[in-house]
Amino acid sequence: MDLFSRKIVGWELSRNVDTDLTLKALNKAVQSRGEIDGCIHHSDHGSQYLAGAYIERLHQLGMLPSMGEVGNSYDNAFAESLNKTVKNEEVWINEYETFEQAYKGIEEYVKKYNGRRLHSSIGYVPPNEYEQQQLNMIKVL
Numbered sequence: 001m002d003l004f005s006r007k008i009v010g011w012e013l014s015r016n017v018d019t020d021l022t023l024k025a026l027n028k029a030v031q032s033r034g035e036i037d038g039c040i041h042h043s044d045h046g047s048q049y050l051a052g053a054y055i056e057r058l059h060q061l062g063m064l065p066s067m068g069e070v071g072n073s074y075d076n077a078f079a080e081s082l083n084k085t086v087k088n089e090e091v092w093i094n095e096y097e098t099f100e101q102a103y104k105g106i107e108e109y110v111k112k113y114n115g116r117r118l119h120s121s122i123g124y125v126p127p128n129e130y131e132q133q134q135l136n137m138i139k140v141l
Contacts, residue, residue: 001082002033005134006119007127008082008110009033013103019051026057037062044068044076086113 002009010029014021030036041063043049049067058065068075090109096102114127122130 001078002127003078005127005131006122007114007131011106011110013099013106015099017046017048019048019054022046022048022051022054023057026054026061030061038064040064040066042066042068042076042079044079045070 001007009032010025010027012021012025012028014024026041039062041058043065045067048054049065055065086106086109090106091102094102094105096105116126118124118126119130125133
């Protein structure tokens, strides 16, 4: 999630919580955003985020890794809140029969989230609209 706009920029679903999963999500974010040199990447202390391959990829991208205190549930509150939202608004209300159905359902949800879900922290507009507003303001300046 990009905290500036609350947009989901990189995500992935897997049967395994491992470095491959997090690398795929990170690479999707890079593909979505393009140049990200100097961005701060905040995560928890999960082994998939501490893996050498993951840290190396962050350095290749020029991203700055950030991790808070071990056991501080408030430290990654934005990510935890997003996970809860996806589960409440998509996962728990559907009865997926296959992994592929779950993947497609979440993929569609992310598109709706970015395109239609309103956020109080960005003026009650969806993330895509907020980002467009900000780009328009920059063009005016």
